[in-house]
Amino acid sequence: MKKISSAIKYILLLFVAGVFLWATFKGVKWDDFIAGLSSANYYWITLSMSISVFAFLVRALRWRLIMLPLGKKIKIIDTWNGINIGYLTNFAIPRAGELARCGVITRKTGIPFETVAGTVVLERSIDMLSLILVFFSLLIFSWDTFGTFINIEILDVLERKFSVSLVWMLAAALLAFVVFLYIVYKYRKKHPIFIKITDIVRGVIKGIVSGFRMPQKWLFLIYTVLLWVCYWLMSWTTILAFPAVYGLGAGDALFLMMIGGLGWVIPVQGGIGAYHFILSLALASVYGIAQTTGVIFATISHESQAITMIICGLASLVSFTLSKRRDLNNQKRTSAI
Numbered sequence: 001m002k003k004i005s006s007a008i009k010y011i012l013l014l015f016v017a018g019v020f021l022w023a024t025f026k027g028v029k030w031d032d033f034i035a036g037l038s039s040a041n042y043y044w045i046t047l048s049m050s051i052s053v054f055a056f057l058v059r060a061l062r063w064r065l066i067m068l069p070l071g072k073k074i075k076i077i078d079t080w081n082g083i084n085i086g087y088l089t090n091f092a093i094p095r096a097g098e099l100a101r102c103g104v105i106t107r108k109t110g111i112p113f114e115t116v117a118g119t120v121v122l123e124r125s126i127d128m129l130s131l132i133l134v135f136f137s138l139l140i141f142s143w144d145t146f147g148t149f150i151n152i153e154i155l156d157v158l159e160r161k162f163s164v165s166l167v168w169m170l171a172a173a174l175l176a177f178v179v180f181l182y183i184v185y186k187y188r189k190k191h192p193i194f195i196k197i198t199d200i201v202r203g204v205i206k207g208i209v210s211g212f213r214m215p216q217k218w219l220f221l222i223y224t225v226l227l228w229v230c231y232w233l234m235s236w237t238t239i240l241a242f243p244a245v246y247g248l249g250a251g252d253a254l255f256l257m258m259i260g261g262l263g264w265v266i267p268v269q270g271g272i273g274a275y276h277f278i279l280s281l282a283l284a285s286v287y288g289i290a291q292t293t294g295v296i297f298a299t300i301s302h303e304s305q306a307i308t309m310i311i312c313g314l315a316s317l318v319s320f321t322l323s324k325r326r327d328l329n330n331q332k333r334t335s336a337i
Contacts, residue, residue, distance in 0.1 A: 019273070020273025020274045027292075032293075036292070037296060039243055040242050041240070043241075044240045044241035048238050049308045051233050052304075052305055053308060055230035055234070056087075056312060062223035063119065066119045067111070070111055074105070077319070078109070081317075081320045082101035082102075083101060084313045084316035085104055085313055086101035087309040087312070088100075088313025090269070091270035091309070094270075098117075102120060104320060107324065108323070135258060138254065232253055235256050238301045239252070239253055239256070242296070242300060244296070244297070245283070248287070256282065260275060260298075260301060260302075262278055270309075271306075272306075276299060279301065
């Protein structure tokens with residue numbers, strides 16, 4: 001039954017991705033699309049992909065730093081493999097990548113899965129805070145350019161779709177979360193399900209706390225800033241690669257980075273469709289760029305990142321598999337002795 005449920009969920013999410021792709025490409029002129037892809041400067045695309053690989057390394061170094069207080073020997077290659085396998089997993093099962101990379105570290109170090117998950121929660125919380133800072137910085141300094149898009153294409157759409165203020169939606173979600181926490185706390189020692197949830201929460205909290213005990217917090221901050229600089233450079237080099245949007249500047253690259261990030265967050269396989277839709281919509285709404293041109297840019301941007309993730313993910317999957325075999329052989333030899 002569980003497998004059937006997972007298959008149905010996978011198919012539904014794939015269908016959603018297909019709907020996004022259809023909505024994005026339905027008005028595209030294919031001759032112009034192919035000509036646009038051919039006009040791209042793939043030197044800049046290659047540079048963007050190289051920066052992406054460097055960003056994976058920075059994220060692996062930062063994640064390892066969070067886990068050091070847990071008292072286990074954690075190698076950079078293990079966090080590197082975990083990050084890449086996580087990205088690869090997201091192309092098969094949306095949002096499952098975070099679980100996959102936790103599993104890599106648990107298998108290699110023996111650290112409880114829940115504790116590793118706690119470090120991921122902390123890391124993603126920092127990323128969310130960083131994104132919010134970028135978001136409000138753009139609104140404060142460039143409201144005339146970007147504020148209209150945020151207000152009309154995102155906030156107003158949400159309110160029209162759900163026929164309720166976004167503030168009320170957030171308030172209702174917060175209230176439901178508080179009620180859920182109260183129920184778990186009240187029955188934490190009585191019901192098997194809530195006992196399990198409590199154990200998971202404790203493990204997650206332990207992982208989060210380890211982050212606050214990490215050595216060299218200043219290095220964590222440097223890694224975080226460097227990571228976002230990489231994301232910004234990836235966006236800017238993609239702009240430089242495409243003559244039709246060459247006039248856009250560094251601030252525009254920051255805006256497109258943020259909007260593209262929303263496309264990756266939407267729970268469809270590898271952001272497929274959602275990324276193309278929201279980025280081409282932003283280019284049309286803010287800059288008046290034609291749909292076909294916007295879709296070409298979104299395709300170049302997404303596919304270059306996706307190819308990088310898949311290549312690194314497959315390489316890390318092979319590395320992790322070989323590493324597990326070596327560990328197993330070493331255990332057998334130790335037992336024989």
